[in-house]
Amino acid sequence: MFRNLRIIVFVYYLLTAISIVTILYYFIEIIKIENILLLLLILLCLIAFAGIILAKLSIDPLVEHVTNLQNLSKETLHELNLPISTIMTNIHMLKKNLNSDKDIKRISRIENACEMLQQRYNELDYMIKLQSSNVTYEIINLDELLKSRVEFIKHIFPHIEFDLLVEPTQIYNDKVGLSKVIDNLIDNAVKYSQNIHKISIKLQDSALYIQDYGCGIDEMELLRIFDDYYQSNESIKGFGIGLGMVKRFCDTNNIVLKFRSKPNIGTVVILKFKEN
Template identity: 40%
Template sequence: MFRSVQIALASLYVTTTGILIAGIYYVHQVLGVEQWGIIAFVSLVITLVAGGILAKIAITPLREHFEHLERFSKETLHELNLPINTITANAQMLRKTHDDEKSLRRLERIEMAAEMLKERYNELDYLIKKQTEREKIETFDLRDVIEERLGFLRSLYPAASWDVSMEACEVRMDRIGLGKVIDNLVENGVKYSLQNPRITITLYNHVLSICDQGIGMDEITLMRIYDRYYQNDSTMAGYGIGLSLVKRYCDRHSINLHVASQVGEGTCVKLEFKKKERNGK
């Protein structure tokens, strides 16, 4: 499809340029018009008409393509909601008829997997809506978002230990997207800790630090962590797109992102938020 569009655009551009040059030559040389203002005006009109045609040819197939992707994504997202709710509802029903420890552990794993699917569902829903709608910018205390996300992450990673210290920090940005950033950074810390993960989270002077004591990264890996689909350890779960999304969010909201890491000692990610000025901006 796009190949034919390129050919059509190139052909129309060459044809329009040829017509424009021939028209100027005809008006000036054959008709003997010496008023260059008239010639320039006619040339401008021809250029605007050709530009409108070029724009329509270029945009129409792209609009149709993205509308198809958007429609497909929304339909797929809607279909995912049903099996997630079905799994959750049936797991709750089975809890009422099974009380032995082995069955309860299995049900707990099923419920946890369903909760993870629900989180991914919410993330996909957020990303799709962000593409079609403007982000909802609001003012809130960063501590509330961190505590909200930790409520979920603690249940997701019961073996991890948490060291949390926070002070008030008022920010103005997309709250849902920031929650996804925190989720990603914490999950990376847990995922790359070999055993007994310990996550330290501090919020002081508008700087959020999320640190782990995991395997760490060397200098070469640090240079590539924002590359889409890159993973430090290919055996780990995930697609390696998390930090790429984090970087884009931070750039969009003017958050300074710093990553420090040493092999065998762990990684520390710092998000430096802009302080509000006295006039409230």
């Protein structure tokens, strides 16, 4: 599709340039027009008309393509919600009739996995709303949000000890987007903790501190951590896009983002919020 679009736009541009040069030559050499202002006006009209056609040729197919992708995403997202809800409903019904500890643990794992799917569903829904500028801002109890995100992540990393110290804090922000940011930062802290299975999280004076005691980052790497697809440690699974997303969210929402890190000691991520 886009290869043909490039060819069409190039051919049209080439023909337009040739046509304008030909018309200019015709008026100057053959008709020998002396009214330069009239000539410039004619050329300006031709260029404007050519620009409108060129914009339509290049933009309309892209708009149609993006619209189709958005509609497909919305339809797929809607269809995903039903099986997730069905699984969760049946899990709750099954848990009432289970007595064996093994069966309870197994159903708990299924429930945790389903909660993770629900989280991915919420993130996809958020990304669609973000693309359509339909993000909801609201007053958030940041301490309660932080506790809920830590509880969720504990299901994924049960071996990690979370040292949580928070004080009541209210902010006005995008709750879903902020949840993604917190999840991403805690997930990174866990990944880079190596053999020290402890994460310290503090919320104080409208500032959030997330600290790990892992491999740390040197000063040169700190300059590149927000680059898309960059990973300081290639052996750790990931796509290298998380911190770029975090940085964009913080810049958009007037959140001050800072990193303090030393190799073999650990990293502290600081988010400074505007208190409501």
